[in-house]
Amino acid sequence: MNEIWNLEYETMGRDELRALQLQRLQMTLRWSYKNVPFYKDKWDGAGLHPDDVRSLDDLSRIPFTVKEDFRKAYPYDLFAVPLERVVRIHSSTGTTARPIVVGYTRGDLNTWAELCARVVTAGGARPHDVAQVAFGYGLQTGAFGLHGGLERIGASVIPASTGNTRRQLTIMRDYKTTVLVCTPSYALYIAETAADLGFDWGELNVRVGLFGAESWTNNLRQELEKRMGLTASDNYGLTEVMGPGISGECPLKDGLHINEDHFIVEVVDPVTGENVPEGTEGELVFSALTKEAVPVLRYRTGDLASVTFRPCACGRTLARHTKVYARTDDMIIVRGVNVFPSQVEDVLMDIEGIEPHFQILLDRKGPMDEMVVQVEVEPAVFPDAMRQLVEFERHVEDRLQEELGVRARVKLVEPKTVPRHTGKARRVIDRRS
Numbered sequence: 001m002n003e004i005w006n007l008e009y010e011t012m013g014r015d016e017l018r019a020l021q022l023q024r025l026q027m028t029l030r031w032s033y034k035n036v037p038f039y040k041d042k043w044d045g046a047g048l049h050p051d052d053v054r055s056l057d058d059l060s061r062i063p064f065t066v067k068e069d070f071r072k073a074y075p076y077d078l079f080a081v082p083l084e085r086v087v088r089i090h091s092s093t094g095t096t097a098r099p100i101v102v103g104y105t106r107g108d109l110n111t112w113a114e115l116c117a118r119v120v121t122a123g124g125a126r127p128h129d130v131a132q133v134a135f136g137y138g139l140q141t142g143a144f145g146l147h148g149g150l151e152r153i154g155a156s157v158i159p160a161s162t163g164n165t166r167r168q169l170t171i172m173r174d175y176k177t178t179v180l181v182c183t184p185s186y187a188l189y190i191a192e193t194a195a196d197l198g199f200d201w202g203e204l205n206v207r208v209g210l211f212g213a214e215s216w217t218n219n220l221r222q223e224l225e226k227r228m229g230l231t232a233s234d235n236y237g238l239t240e241v242m243g244p245g246i247s248g249e250c251p252l253k254d255g256l257h258i259n260e261d262h263f264i265v266e267v268v269d270p271v272t273g274e275n276v277p278e279g280t281e282g283e284l285v286f287s288a289l290t291k292e293a294v295p296v297l298r299y300r301t302g303d304l305a306s307v308t309f310r311p312c313a314c315g316r317t318l319a320r321h322t323k324v325y326a327r328t329d330d331m332i333i334v335r336g337v338n339v340f341p342s343q344v345e346d347v348l349m350d351i352e353g354i355e356p357h358f359q360i361l362l363d364r365k366g367p368m369d370e371m372v373v374q375v376e377v378e379p380a381v382f383p384d385a386m387r388q389l390v391e392f393e394r395h396v397e398d399r400l401q402e403e404l405g406v407r408a409r410v411k412l413v414e415p416k417t418v419p420r421h422t423g424k425a426r427r428v429i430d431r432r433s
C-alpha cells in the first residue's frame with residue numbers, strides 16, 4: 001500500500017532538508033518584514049531584523065504569532081499581497097470571537113494541492129479512486145483543500161459536502177465511492193445511518209477513510225475500520241497555517257508526517273514557551289516557509305503532541321508528530337482536576353455495550369462543579385430493569401474515575417439521544433458561569 005507522492009521531498013536527506021528550510025525561512029522573513037506591517041512592527045520591537053536569522057537555531061529569536069493576532073488583523077491586515085493577487089479566501093467559523101481570515105495566491109493554491117496530494121497518497125488514495133468529500137464546502141478549509149489534493153493525484157472527486165446522510169449513502173453505493181473524506185465523527189454518523197437504513201457495507205466499495213479536523217482516538221479508528229470495512233488514516237492542519245495538508249499518516253500509522261519542506265515544526269512548553277526536547281509532549285508551533293498571501297511565523301497552534309525526527313520505516317524522512325488528542329484550551333477543570341474529553345472517549349470506547357457517542361455537561365451546583373457524562377448504550381444492551389441500569393452507570397462512573405481522577409455522574413441515555421454532528425463534534429457543554 002505504501003506509495004510516496006513526492007519522492008524527492010518526502011525522502012530528502014535531513015541535512016539537505018535543513019539547508020532548504022533555512023533558505024526558505026530567510027526568504028519568508030524578508031517577504032513578511034517587507035509586506036506585513038504587523039510583522040515589521042513586532043520584530044522591530046523585539047530588536048530582530050530578518051538578516052539576523054543566520055541558522056535554524058536563530059528561529060527561537062522570532063516572536064510567536066497567536067490566534068489573537070489573526071483576530072485583531074481581521075480581515076486582511078496579515079495579508080502580504082494586494083487582493084488582486086489573492087484568488088481564494090477562507091475563514092474559520094468563529095462562533096463567539098471574530099473569525100480568522102486567510103487568503104491564497106495562485107502559487108499558494110498550487111502548493112496546497114501538492115501537500116494535500118502527499119497526505120491523501122500516504123493515507124491510501126490512488127488515481128483510480130472515487131473520492132467522496134463529505135467535509136463542508138464553504139468558508140472552512142477542509143473540503144476545498146483535500147479536494148485539490150485528490151484532484152491533483154487524479155482521483156475522481158465527488159464534492160458531496162456534509163449533511164443529507166441518506167443521500168451520502170446512496171451516492172456512496174451508486175457512484176462506487178472508494179475513498180471517504182470527512183471528520184471521524186461524521187464517519188461514525190454515516191456508519192450508524194447505514195445500519196439504520198439497512199445498507200450492507202458489503203454492497204459498498206469504500207476501502208479508505210481519510211479522516212481529520214478533530215481529535216479522535218485509536219479506539220475510534222478501530223471501531224470505524226470495523227464498521228465500515230476500510231483503513232482509516234488521520235490528517236491534520238489548521239486554517240491559520242494553511243488548512244489540511246500540514247501532516248498525515250502513512251500506512252504504518254505511527255505518527256503524522258509533517259511536510260517539513262514547507263513548514264518548520266517546533267514543540268514548546270505551553271506555559272513557558274521554551275522549546276522542549278525531541279519526544280516530549282508540548283504545544284505544536286509551525287512556521288510556514290513558502291506561503292505568499294498570508295505568511296505565518298512561529299504560530300502557536302494550541303495543539304498538544306510530541307515530535308520525532310527519526311526516519312520512518314515507510315521511507316519518508318519527514319518528521320512525525322503524535323496524534324493530537326488535546327488542545328491547551330479544550331482542557332476542562334472539574335473540581336480542580338484537569339480533564340481532556342479524549343480521556344473520556346478512550347474509557348467509553350473500551351467498555352462493552354457503549355456507543356461511541358457522548359457529551360459532557362458541566363454545571364455548577366452551589367460551590368461545586370458537577371460533571372455529567374451522557375453515554376449512549378447499544379440498543380441490545382439498553383436494559384429494562386432499573387437495577388441493571390444503575391449498576392451499569394456505576395461501572396462506567398468507576399472506570400471514568402480511575403482514568404480522570406475525578407468523579408463524574410454518568411447518565412445512560414437511549415440510543416440516538418446524544419446530538420450527531422456532520423462536521424466537528426461538540427463534546428463539552430459548559431454551563432458553569
Ligand code: DLL
Binds near residue numbers: 240324
Ligand atoms: O480543521 C483543517 C483540516 C480540515 C484538517 C480537514 C484536516 C482535515 P480548522 O478548522 O482551522 O482547520 O481547525 C484547526 O482543528 O488546531 C486542531 O485543534 C484541530 N484538528 C485538525 N486536524 C486534527 C486532527 C482544520 N487530525 C484545529 N487531530 C486544529 C486532532 C485536529 N485535531
